[in-house]
Amino acid sequence: MKSIIYSETGDPSVLRLVDRDVVEPGPGEVRVRLVISGVNPTDWKSRRGSSPGESLPFADIVPNQDGAGIIDAVGPGVTGLGVGDRVWITLAAYQLQSGGTAQEYTVLPVDRVHPLPDSASFELGASLGVPAVTAHRALTVAEDGPSRLYPGALDDKVVLIAGGAGAVGHAAIQLARWAGATVITTISSAEKAALASAAGAHHVVNYTQTDAADEIRRIAPDGVDVIVEVAPAPNAQLNLAIARNHATIAVYANNGGDIMTLDVRKHFSLNVRYQFLLLYTVGRQALDAAVADVTAAVRDGALEVGEQTGLPLHRFDLAQTAEAHAAVEDGAVGKVLIEVTAVQ
Numbered sequence: 001m002k003s004i005i006y007s008e009t010g011d012p013s014v015l016r017l018v019d020r021d022v023v024e025p026g027p028g029e030v031r032v033r034l035v036i037s038g039v040n041p042t043d044w045k046s047r048r049g050s051s052p053g054e055s056l057p058f059a060d061i062v063p064n065q066d067g068a069g070i071i072d073a074v075g076p077g078v079t080g081l082g083v084g085d086r087v088w089i090t091l092a093a094y095q096l097q098s099g100g101t102a103q104e105y106t107v108l109p110v111d112r113v114h115p116l117p118d119s120a121s122f123e124l125g126a127s128l129g130v131p132a133v134t135a136h137r138a139l140t141v142a143e144d145g146p147s148r149l150y151p152g153a154l155d156d157k158v159v160l161i162a163g164g165a166g167a168v169g170h171a172a173i174q175l176a177r178w179a180g181a182t183v184i185t186t187i188s189s190a191e192k193a194a195l196a197s198a199a200g201a202h203h204v205v206n207y208t209q210t211d212a213a214d215e216i217r218r219i220a221p222d223g224v225d226v227i228v229e230v231a232p233a234p235n236a237q238l239n240l241a242i243a244r245n246h247a248t249i250a251v252y253a254n255n256g257g258d259i260m261t262l263d264v265r266k267h268f269s270l271n272v273r274y275q276f277l278l279l280y281t282v283g284r285q286a287l288d289a290a291v292a293d294v295t296a297a298v299r300d301g302a303l304e305v306g307e308q309t310g311l312p313l314h315r316f317d318l319a320q321t322a323e324a325h326a327a328v329e330d331g332a333v334g335k336v337l338i339e340v341t342a343v344q
């Protein structure tokens, strides 16, 4: 089978296309024939490493956490999944040498492989893992709940999503809207505004052209309940200005800088909760809840990808994985997907 690997950290040129043997699944594992591999910023960050020359945990690694495909073999003891099932994948490459989705077949523990509703395309399936699971966590960490998402779960809540044209922002808009929230999002351009509206945001605020705090206060005079934050440092003042009492600021990234300054008194006066999150270490319970609720949202038709629903797709083939990584690294607007094998 064809497989992409890297044996050193670095720029996209470290990614190599090789031929490898197809592996049999062991106990508690399934083998998936990948149709689509999804690329996320975490994939290039892992490949690049945090410092030049950083060593890898394995001699070589297959990249990419997200994907969708069809189960073609099951190991001993596997229940609930069978050959022929359409599936979506979470955290494929996490702590595994050859789990990544940039290859024709991957063998994974069953808890990383989830049934994909019949109505969902493989493109959608490969766009869920990192973005939608992250968005789900961010929307379920408020002090007064909810801890799960379903229609009505966020009724009467106002949610602000920073960067609503990003992949996580897009999933957050769709999940929050499905769950009943009033959804406000910030974006930096007219093009991104159109995408965020297409995703379903009720209110779109271009923070480069308006005083975002004034605009959000005008939309939500009592303030915002939950903020899904990609850029906590640059947005710290904005978030304080629009947070309501007991607001939650769910931080999933450090875009715009690692160090932020907070006015302590003003934050405790508002009982603000800052909740940071990292998918790799968030824990099984949060992942299981997200997988179940995201699958339900997909089944309801509430999560969709493509330009018409706010997330343009950029397609590459497996041999172009380096270009796909470079596109994400260069800030492609939309979802970068790798077409691995054709569906027969």
Ligand SMILES: NC(=O)c1ccc[n+]([C@@H]2O[C@H](COP(=O)([O-])OP(=O)(O)OC[C@H]3O[C@@H](n4cnc5c(N)ncnc54)[C@H](OP(=O)(O)O)[C@@H]3O)[C@@H](O)[C@H]2O)c1
Residues within 6 Å of the ligand: 040, 041, 042, 130, 131, 134, 162, 163, 164, 165, 166, 167, 168, 169, 186, 187, 188, 189, 192, 230, 231, 234, 235, 251, 252, 253, 254, 255, 256, 277, 278, 279, 280, 331, 332, 334
């Ligand atoms: N903690 C986790 O487990 C986790 C999970 C998923 C992703 N992440 C991280 O989250 C980040 C985004 O991922 P993604 O896949 O959504 O990337 P993406 O599709 O490239 O979107 C990033 C978005 O960030 C927004 N942004 C950048 N600077 C901003 C600022 N100063 N204020 C407001 N928005 C800003 C941009 O929107 P505007 O141009 O409109 O501002 C852009 O659309 C990446 O750094 C990724 O590594 C972390």
